[in-house]
Amino acid sequence: MTAINARFAKVIMPNPFIGMALALLALCGPASAQQIYGPSPGYSSPDAAMKNLHDALHLTPQQESAWQSYSDQIALTAQARVRQQAGARMLPSLDAPHRMDLIEAEMRQELADLHNRAQVLKSLYAILTPAQRQIFDQRTLPPQNGQ
Secondary structure (H helix, E strand, C coil), X not given: CCHHHHHHHHHHCCCHHHHHHHHHHHHHHHHHHHHHHCCCXXXXXXXXXXXXXXXXXXXXXXXXXXXXXXXXXXXXXXXXXHHHHHHHXXXXXXXXXXXXXXXXXXXXXXXXXXXXXXXXXXXXXXXXXXXXXXXXXXXXXXXXXXX
């Protein structure tokens, strides 16, 4: 056991609440990361941000289907948050092994969702022009320094 693993075990194992808090952070973290792959914040709604990005890209008719796939995939983020909230509400009623099972299942689903989003994003990105890619990169950049 490495020094880090030993220290981790000493902190986590005696206090299951710390372990659960870390697990919940891991569960919620991917949801926060999802925002990185959508339009920049600062718009009145996610739909407004998506429309703004769409308009800024000046997509050709041939690019529209890839855009629609990307847009549909981003919309699934809201459904994932509802699923996560439902799971979080269930946690107090579950014993520790079942809580961990729920968290593990949610994390697996998050990974699958992330993989799907990445594939759709890459498909769209591949057909964008260099100028469109620059716009896309700028408009989908996560906020810097708490902005």
